[in-house]
Amino acid sequence: MHEPMRKSWLAVLLILPLALGACRDSGKLFELSGRLMVFNYREAKITYVMTLDPIEPIGEGQVAVTTFENPAGGASLVIRQKLFPGHKKVTIESPPLECVVRDRSYKVGIRIERQDGTLLQAIDTTMISSQDQNMLPDRPLVVGPGYQPNPELAGHADGRLPGGRGVTCPAA
Numbered sequence: 001m002h003e004p005m006r007k008s009w010l011a012v013l014l015i016l017p018l019a020l021g022a023c024r025d026s027g028k029l030f031e032l033s034g035r036l037m038v039f040n041y042r043e044a045k046i047t048y049v050m051t052l053d054p055i056e057p058i059g060e061g062q063v064a065v066t067t068f069e070n071p072a073g074g075a076s077l078v079i080r081q082k083l084f085p086g087h088k089k090v091t092i093e094s095p096p097l098e099c100v101v102r103d104r105s106y107k108v109g110i111r112i113e114r115q116d117g118t119l120l121q122a123i124d125t126t127m128i129s130s131q132d133q134n135m136l137p138d139r140p141l142v143v144g145p146g147y148q149p150n151p152e153l154a155g156h157a158d159g160r161l162p163g164g165r166g167v168t169c170p171a172a
Helices: 003-024
Strands: 031-038 045-054 063-068 077-082 090-091 105-113 119-128
Touching: 031 119, 045 063, 045 105, 045 119, 063 090, 077 090, 077 105
Parallel strands: none
Antiparallel strands: 031 045, 045 090, 063 077, 063 105, 105 119
């Protein structure tokens, strides 16, 4: 091989890892690693739960602002959660939900921001429940630190009350 050709190949071999490394930098700070709808029968509640895996170390002052579609209709549910450097996973959980319908898609948006509100990453996903809300009791089955039976359900061993959950859900 001629000397100029050898130098050209050497230059390509030295530059290639840098170029590939630059391609790998997608600007993603987190990867969505888990998402599910949690039905807690004992507490009679449903929540969205998601986990994020940091691709890079979490920066000081970062927050996750998560917007959940509200199955009951109306305004979206929004939470703002501080992220802590050094954490290996981030768990995001919604407030309790009402009116969840089986096999319906619900939108969730996660914005990773700096403390000043500057957007660092946006993650959009959907959540789908494999169950309807009506499989839960109308009130928590137990209350208090000793898990005493809920007095509201006295005489209603199936957990169903005449007025139901007290929520009017939108038509499907």
